[in-house]
Amino acid sequence: HTIYLKDYSPSAYTIESVVLDVRIAPETTRVRAQLTIVPAANTPRGTPLILDGEDLRLEDIAVDGAPLVQLAYAADENGLTLVEPPNRRFVLETLVAIEPEANTRLMGLYRSNGVWCTQCEPEGFRRITYYLDRPDVLATFKVTMSADEELAPVLLANGNLIDKGSLGDGKHYAVWEDPFPKPSYLFALVAGDLASISDSFTTASGRKVDLAIYCEHGKQDQCHWAMDSLKRSMAWDEKRFDREYDLDVFNIVAVSDFNFGAMENKGLNIFNDKLVFARPETATDADYENIERVIAHEYFHNWTGNRITCRDWFQLCLKEGLTVYRDQEFTSDERSRAVKRISDVMKLRSAQFPEDGGPLAHPARPDNYREINNFYTPTVYDKGAEIVRMLATLLGEDGFKKGMDLYFERHDGEATTIEAFLACFAEANDTDLDQFKTWYEQAGTPRIEINEQFDADAHTYTLTLRQNTPPTPGQPDKAALVVPVRFGLLGPNGAEIGYERVTGAEARDDVIVLDKPEVEVVFHGVANRPVPSLLRGFSAPAILETGLSEQDRLFLARHDSDAFNRWQAIQDIGERLVVASVNGESVSDEATEALTQAMAETLAHETLDDAFKALALNLPDEAQIARAIGKSVDPSAIRASRQSLLKQVFGPLADRLEAKYEALTSEAPYTPDAAQSGRRDLRNRLLSLLATVSTKGPELAHRQYQAAKNMTDRFAALAAATLAWTEEAPSLLAEFRTTYAGDPLVFDKWLAVNARAPDDSVVSRLQAILSDPSFPKNNPNRMRALVGSFAMANPAQFTRPDGAGFRFVTGAVLDMDKRNPQVAARLLTGFRTWPMLEDSRQQAALAALHGLRDSGALSRNTNDILTRILDVA
Numbered sequence: 001h002t003i004y005l006k007d008y009s010p011s012a013y014t015i016e017s018v019v020l021d022v023r024i025a026p027e028t029t030r031v032r033a034q035l036t037i038v039p040a041a042n043t044p045r046g047t048p049l050i051l052d053g054e055d056l057r058l059e060d061i062a063v064d065g066a067p068l069v070q071l072a073y074a075a076d077e078n079g080l081t082l083v084e085p086p087n088r089r090f091v092l093e094t095l096v097a098i099e100p101e102a103n104t105r106l107m108g109l110y111r112s113n114g115v116w117c118t119q120c121e122p123e124g125f126r127r128i129t130y131y132l133d134r135p136d137v138l139a140t141f142k143v144t145m146s147a148d149e150e151l152a153p154v155l156l157a158n159g160n161l162i163d164k165g166s167l168g169d170g171k172h173y174a175v176w177e178d179p180f181p182k183p184s185y186l187f188a189l190v191a192g193d194l195a196s197i198s199d200s201f202t203t204a205s206g207r208k209v210d211l212a213i214y215c216e217h218g219k220q221d222q223c224h225w226a227m228d229s230l231k232r233s234m235a236w237d238e239k240r241f242d243r244e245y246d247l248d249v250f251n252i253v254a255v256s257d258f259n260f261g262a263m264e265n266k267g268l269n270i271f272n273d274k275l276v277f278a279r280p281e282t283a284t285d286a287d288y289e290n291i292e293r294v295i296a297h298e299y300f301h302n303w304t305g306n307r308i309t310c311r312d313w314f315q316l317c318l319k320e321g322l323t324v325y326r327d328q329e330f331t332s333d334e335r336s337r338a339v340k341r342i343s344d345v346m347k348l349r350s351a352q353f354p355e356d357g358g359p360l361a362h363p364a365r366p367d368n369y370r371e372i373n374n375f376y377t378p379t380v381y382d383k384g385a386e387i388v389r390m391l392a393t394l395l396g397e398d399g400f401k402k403g404m405d406l407y408f409e410r411h412d413g414e415a416t417t418i419e420a421f422l423a424c425f426a427e428a429n430d431t432d433l434d435q436f437k438t439w440y441e442q443a444g445t446p447r448i449e450i451n452e453q454f455d456a457d458a459h460t461y462t463l464t465l466r467q468n469t470p471p472t473p474g475q476p477d478k479a480a481l482v483v484p485v486r487f488g489l490l491g492p493n494g495a496e497i498g499y500e501r502v503t504g505a506e507a508r509d510d511v512i513v514l515d516k517p518e519v520e521v522v523f524h525g526v527a528n529r530p531v532p533s534l535l536r537g538f539s540a541p542a543i544l545e546t547g548l549s550e551q552d553r554l555f556l557a558r559h560d561s562d563a564f565n566r567w568q569a570i571q572d573i574g575e576r577l578v579v580a581s582v583n584g585e586s587v588s589d590e591a592t593e594a595l596t597q598a599m600a601e602t603l604a605h606e607t608l609d610d611a612f613k614a615l616a617l618n619l620p621d622e623a624q625i626a627r628a629i630g631k632s633v634d635p636s637a638i639r640a641s642r643q644s645l646l647k648q649v650f651g652p653l654a655d656r657l658e659a660k661y662e663a664l665t666s667e668a669p670y671t672p673d674a675a676q677s678g679r680r681d682l683r684n685r686l687l688s689l690l691a692t693v694s695t696k697g698p699e700l701a702h703r704q705y706q707a708a709k710n711m712t713d714r715f716a717a718l719a720a721a722t723l724a725w726t727e728e729a730p731s732l733l734a735e736f737r738t739t740y741a742g743d744p745l746v747f748d749k750w751l752a753v754n755a756r757a758p759d760d761s762v763v764s765r766l767q768a769i770l771s772d773p774s775f776p777k778n779n780p781n782r783m784r785a786l787v788g789s790f791a792m793a794n795p796a797q798f799t800r801p802d803g804a805g806f807r808f809v810t811g812a813v814l815d816m817d818k819r820n821p822q823v824a825a826r827l828l829t830g831f832r833t834w835p836m837l838e839d840s841r842q843q844a845a846l847a848a849l850h851g852l853r854d855s856g857a858l859s860r861n862t863n864d865i866l867t868r869i870l871d872v873a
């Protein structure tokens with residue numbers, strides 16, 4: 001059934017404190033819970049207390065020490081009801097048995113690689129004990145854990161360790177206490193035979209915090225980058241947001257089976273091990289950056305998520321959007337701001353735009369859901385971060401900081417809402433954000449259309465901006481949003497022009513506020529028509545249609561001081577060429593030559609970053625072209641046109657690409673910093689271009705593969721060969737698999753690159769990999785690498801008109817759904833753009849989806865995605 005935001009009401013009972021005794025043992029773990037429960041002030045006597053519970057076996061139950069009689073409670077598959085609880089503070093004590101080894105959903109307490117660990121967000125705690133498993137019930141926790149000393153020498157939970165000792169009989173125990181009241185989703189415990197590295201951090205006010213990262217034995221040497229990232233995150237949050245850490249310990253544990261990236265449990269973050277382990281021989285530069293980003297993200301949650309949490313799950317973006325914004329800022333400060341912005345926008349466009357423009361579209365703050373696990377989406381996270389970024393753009397750096405300060409001060413210790421968050425910014429800046437709030441409530445990506453007019457006699461330059469958001473499921477009519485459009489007007493020499501004054505709409509410094517369906521801005525005292533640079537830094541998550549000429553775009557590509565728009569201009573030129581060619585329009589030689597020239601200038605530019613060049617020296621990817629075309633999409637035709645344009649545009653530069661490729665060769669020992677990784681980025685981008693456009697490319701890829709001294713270069717060579725499907729690709733793939741046979745995280749890279757191979761046999765190869773009885777089908781990383789990469793990053797083969805690609809994915813989803821519904825549902829979202837395909841592919845997609853629907857009982861997770869995806873039909 002569906003849960004609605006409008007139905008929110010506070011809990012009739014609250015839980016003040018929790019005392020847990022967790023006796024961990026193979027097969028059956030027993031959890032004794034003592035909950036101190038208080039009825040809310042207005043709760044009528046006799047109101048039943050309904051606790052959540054799932055897959056629990058109740059063995060004992062008592063209230064204030066007295067065993068409960070049969071009629072006083074009822075336990076079913078959803079939980080436990082106390083029919084008539086005391087009308088005062090009381091202690092409910094339950095004893096339940098659970099089976100972590102049988103827990104393949106990886107929610108609640110489960111066992112990964114021998115290690116007992118938990119995942120509770122959003123609704124996993126109910127799989128550990130009966131509880132009010134909702135984020136607005138905050139309690140202090142004291143946890144005693146015990147286990148066999150040999151199986152689990154390490155016993156960890158939230159907060160501070162207050163006691164430990166032996167129990168005799170080979171067993172031991174530890175007691176952890178978390179003084180900060182928290183919702184159950186932030187609960188965690190870990191028990192296992194783990195190695196660790198440790199360090200410490202002293203906060204600005206002088207608190208010494210013990211830091212540790214726990215992992216499988218033998219992997220400690222791969223945890224140092226994560227530790228370094230953690231310390232830099234702690235320092236950054238103090239400097240940028242005045243946020244200090246608040247406990248004496250901060251522990252991180254790396255586990256091998258995890259449903260997503262990582263989890264911000266109070267004082268005990270649990271990570272997917274791919275986001276912890278790094279060494280140059282097996283991790284790429286991208287892995288290093290990802291680890292740094294996610295370590296920061298989870299750490300930053302301590303304030304934005306833990307100290308201030310969400311009232312209900314509709315408010316998820318309150319913590320996620322804000323925390324993504326914070327981790328983006330961290331990376332921007334630690335590395336190149338421009339490069340980070342471009343990468344984030346590429347990610348937004350490739351993950352969030354398709355969601356927002358298809359059957360799974362939903363607001364950043366949804367108003368209803370059937371399965372909350374399906375709302376940990378690019379919209380909630382990444383569009384959520386864009387909304388916070390717009391707030392910062394509209395209020396300015398100081399205004400934004402004032403709002404954040406007030407938010408931290410006013411809501412510390414609370415479970416709150418988007419409204420309360422926005423109120424802090426409104427009050428601190430004495431402004432009104434009522435219309436701005438629409439960004440949280442309205443799904444869909446707005447389109448912004450620009451018209452310009454230059455009046456040579458009046459010396460005025462007029463920009464007309466229009467916005468329009470297309471309908472999304474359940475929201476046919478859209479309101480006007482507050483869109484901050486950052487801009488610059490460039491004069492003939494590329495420098496910004498001045499003007500006397502502005503009339504019409506609001507234009508504060510360099511931001512036009514588009515807050516109606518249409519606004520007009522008139523710049524006075526402008527002698528020559530400037531070239532407008534609009535939506536600089538991608539100041540709003542929108543699709544911009546400028547109507548600029550190729551000449552103007554080339555001008556921006558050459559002169560714009562805004563790095564983002566400089567990159568965008570080059571991409572736009574490429575996009576228009578590929579789209580024209582897919583549509584069968586003739587693409588003139590002059591047009592491709594002009595782009596070749598712009599690429600040559602970018603390559604040779606003296607001051608642009610290597611990493612920037614790596615991003616610019618490319619055509620938009622196939623999915624971006626598909627979005628630009630919008631309907632009746634034929635991904636194979638897109639691929640063919642794009643490949644041939646790559647040859648036309650970059651072919652003439654082959655010698656220069658190769659010379660630069662050679663010049664970038666370096667013997668310096670590996671470091672993961674921005675400068676060195678940028679250099680590798682560019683060199684590997686050139687290799688990938690050469691593999692496609694030059695006859696020498698395949699040989700270069702082969703040579704680099706053999707010569708590589710780190711995983712970045714080796715994997716880039718493998719990817720270049722595979723994606724261009726060179727003659728050597730199959731043998732390199734085989735060699736890579738053998739070389740790294742013992743490393744599951746490298747195996748994922750192999751799976752993912754296999755999944756992206758463009759040849760017509762790819763589906764049968766993937767099917768063979770998946771059907772191998774030794775393939776670890778229960779591991780989320782493996783399944784995402786194989787099936788997820790195929791569905792998300794191999795559009796031409798996934799959407800084959802014979803349906804083989806679609807059926808490969810639905811088959812894997814059906815199988816996975818029996819064990820891990822969350823991961824299965826996520827894999828199925830690969831179908832989220834099917835309505836934009838041309839008819840025969842649509843029919844093939846529908847046949848596969850109907851096959852899945854008709855194949856028996858699906859989980860609520862998968863059924864929810866399937867129903868919404870099919871709803872447009």
Ligand code: ARG
Binds near residue numbers: 121263297298320373
């Ligand atoms: N809160 C975690 C994070 O953003 C992720 C939790 C994801 N949960 C889920 N059910 N998908 O870091």
Ligand code: ZN
Binds near residue numbers: 297301319320323
């Ligand atoms: Zn998060």
